[in-house]
Amino acid sequence: MSSQVKVQQDDFNVEQLYQSLRNNNQTGGVVMFVGLVRDFTTVKNQQEDSVFELEHYPGMTEHNLAKIVSTAQKKWSLHEVIVVHRIGKLAPQEQIVFVGVSAEHRREAFLACDFIMDYLKSRAAFWKKETQTHQSNWVAASEQDEAQLQRWED
Amino acid sequence: MYKIKVCFFASLREQLAMESTQVVLSKPLSVLELKEKITAQYAQGSHLLDKGIQASIDFEFARDQDIIDPETVNEVAFFPPVTGG
Numbered sequence: 495m496s497s498q499v500k501v502q503q504d505d506f507n508v509e510q511l512y513q514s515l516r517n518n519n520q521t522g523g524v525v526m527f528v529g530l531v532r533d534f535t536t537v538k539n540q541q542e543d544s545v546f547e548l549e550h551y552p553g554m555t556e557h558n559l560a561k562i563v564s565t566a567q568k569k570w571s572l573h574e575v576i577v578v579h580r581i582g583k584l585a586p587q588e589q590i591v592f593v594g595v596s597a598e599h600r601r602e603a604f605l606a607c608d609f610i611m612d613y614l615k616s617r618a619a620f621w622k623k624e625t626q627t628h629q630s631n632w633v634a635a636s637e638q639d640e641a642q643l644q645r646w647e648d
Numbered sequence: 649m650y651k652i653k654v655c656f657f658a659s660l661r662e663q664l665a666m667e668s669t670q671v672v673l674s675k676p677l678s679v680l681e682l683k684e685k686i687t688a689q690y691a692q693g694s695h696l697l698d699k700g701i702q703a704s705i706d707f708e709f710a711r712d713q714d715i716i717d718p719e720t721v722n723e724v725a726f727f728p729p730v731t732g733g
Contacts, residue, residue, distance in 0.1 A: 553707055554704055554707040555732075557708075579732060579733075614732055615730075615732060615733040617730070619657070619704075619730055621659075621731055635728070635731050636731075
């Protein structure tokens with residue numbers, strides 16, 4: 495049982511991360527989620543002027559993610575867990591977040607991956623900002639995301 | 649007297665026009681009391697009292713009634729609801 499949490503500006507390579515997740519000969523399944531930046535522009539042909547940025551709280555973000563991963567590891571029997579979240583300026587369609595979980599059986603891997611993403615959305619210190627035609631907007635948190643957490647309360 | 653660092657993020661950082669400040673405390677106070685103290689000191693400080701503003705004490709999410717003990721706490725932060733993922 496081990497885990498990796500990374501907050502980085504650089505893109506990540508899903509194939510490499512997948513290989514790290516399947517290095518245990520008892521692993522029977524790997525579940526991976528990749529989040530992408532949606533094209534948020536509403537003005538036609540302004541994609542080039544549009545900027546998507548992710549701010550984070552250095553130290554707290556890593557602390558939040560490590561805590562979420564450790565809670566998942568206590569809840570289910572898992573082999574590897576890898577979380578990578580990008581920060582800084584990103585373009586539409588770029589990869590933004592990776593959550594990968596390997597386990598002996600698929601059920602644990604599916605549940606843990608879903609759990610980690612749900613908590614990451616509402617309990618990790620990241621903030622999204624969208625800029626188009628020189629107008630900047632901080633993305634509002636979704637009440638639905640917060641409500642999703644109730645699914646996991648036992 | 650103890651000094652603690654108070655950090656601001658995202659829209660709140662822009663509204664207050666500062667990333668962080670030092671606050672001198674002589675005794676424990678609640679998160680809400682710290683918000684009110686900063687609000688009284690800075691022109692745009694009232695944004696701290698906006699609905700939904702969240703807080704953390706040494707990287708742990710905190711509520712208005714949680715107590716900040718300046719003897720053991722290093723850093724408090726205020727920010728809007730998070731939007732990662």
